Amino acid sequence: MAVSERIRRSAVALLAQWADRPVRWPCRKRFLSGDAPGTIGTCGAEASADDGGWHALGIDTDVTPSTAAGPEPRADRARLDRPRPDAVDTTRRRGRMTPAKHATIARLAPTLGLDADDGGPWRDRLVAAFGRDAPRLLDVGVGAADATIAWALAHPDQDVVAVEVHRPSLAAAFAAVEAAGVDNLRIVEADVRRVLADLEPGDVTAVRVLFPDPWPKARHHKRRLVGAEFVARVADVVPPGGWLHVATDWPDYAGAVRAAIAAEPRLEVVADPGPLVERPVTVYERRGLDAGRPPVDVVARRRA
Numbered sequence: 593m594a595v596s597e598r599i600r601r602s603a604v605a606l607l608a609q610w611a612d613r614p615v616r617w618p619c620r621k622r623f624l625s626g627d628a629p630g631t632i633g634t635c636g637a638e639a640s641a642d643d644g645g646w647h648a649l650g651i652d653t654d655v656t657p658s659t660a661a662g663p664e665p666r667a668d669r670a671r672l673d674r675p676r677p678d679a680v681d682t683t684r685r686r687g688r689m690t691p692a693k694h695a696t697i698a699r700l701a702p703t704l705g706l707d708a709d710d711g712g713p714w715r716d717r718l719v720a721a722f723g724r725d726a727p728r729l730l731d732v733g734v735g736a737a738d739a740t741i742a743w744a745l746a747h748p749d750q751d752v753v754a755v756e757v758h759r760p761s762l763a764a765a766f767a768a769v770e771a772a773g774v775d776n777l778r779i780v781e782a783d784v785r786r787v788l789a790d791l792e793p794g795d796v797t798a799v800r801v802l803f804p805d806p807w808p809k810a811r812h813h814k815r816r817l818v819g820a821e822f823v824a825r826v827a828d829v830v831p832p833g834g835w836l837h838v839a840t841d842w843p844d845y846a847g848a849v850r851a852a853i854a855a856e857p858r859l860e861v862v863a864d865p866g867p868l869v870e871r872p873v874t875v876y877e878r879r880g881l882d883a884g885r886p887p888v889d890v891v892a893r894r895r896a
């Protein structure tokens with residue numbers, strides 16, 4: 593047996609022992625979860641064996657022991673092979689998937705979810721899903737969706753598209769949306785940068801990012817979701833009068849968001865955003881408050 597094959601089988605056996613547990617990948621800066629080979633990914637971050645981690649070592653899932661894959665259907669795992677629109681990973685990917693979480697997603701995605709891979713025009717699909725063409729909020733990185741549900745309940749005249757890339761959070765969001773019984777909210781499992789790339793101007797009215805992963809270390813700032821590129825793409829898709837809202841408890845991140853908005857001529861910061869920033873205290877906001885970091889809300893409007 594070739595040495596490379598022996599190494600590969602050893603890696604598979606080792607990873608099988610860690611199925612459904614967080615795995616800390618060796619820092620190789622390549623072949624990381626969902627990334628194209630040779631690109632920089634979640635080096636040193638925690639990943640889960642069930643969220644694409646097999647690909648972190650360049651391992652073909654065809655040889656993955658069935659115990660490692662758990663109950664997740666093959667089609668779901670195959671989705672993780674696709675390259676992301678951007679080589680840099682923006683989420684820390686903590687947490688684990690359980691059979692119950694897999695089952696929650698599988699049960700609720702057909703009714704409460706929207707498929708980022710559908711390929712059809714988003715506007716048509718959104719109008720069909722909600723049964724109307726109302727103002728739409730794109731809520732990014734929603735975690736357990738507490739603030740997302742609150743917005744949907746408070747604004748029955750609007751529709752909400754929640755995007756989350758992290759599967760354990762996604763399971764929590766689906767369960768919470770089902771429990772809340774809101775019908776003007778759908779959840780998309782995707783990297784939001786990919787969704788933004790597929791949206792046409794006017795498909796959403798507003799974009800909100802509550803407490804994006806802070807990546808506080810300077811060497812990790814490149815992983816921050818909200819920067820010049822993100823802001824420019826938001827300006828592409830929201831109509832005049834549309835808005836972007838970013839909340840963070842990291843003052844330097846807020847400053848960087850303001851700077852990105854200042855450099856984007858189509859957007860201007862709103863001095864008094866009023867009810868636009870109303871929300872319940874989110875899970876991550878609470879953590880910041882407990883650590884002595886009050887939230888900073890930055891709201892920008894699209895100029896006419």
Ligand SMILES: C[S@@+](CC[C@H](N)C(=O)[O-])C[C@H]1O[C@@H](n2cnc3c(N)ncnc32)[C@H](O)[C@@H]1O
Pocket residue numbers: 682683684685732733734735736755756757758761782783784785801802803804805806817874875876877
């Ligand atoms: C710090 S948590 C905040 C969750 C929630 N908004 C809150 O305030 O409690 C950031 C969330 O953004 C998600 N996220 C990070 N990068 C993302 C991306 N590129 N696309 C979609 N979601 C992303 C993470 O998975 C995580 O759930």
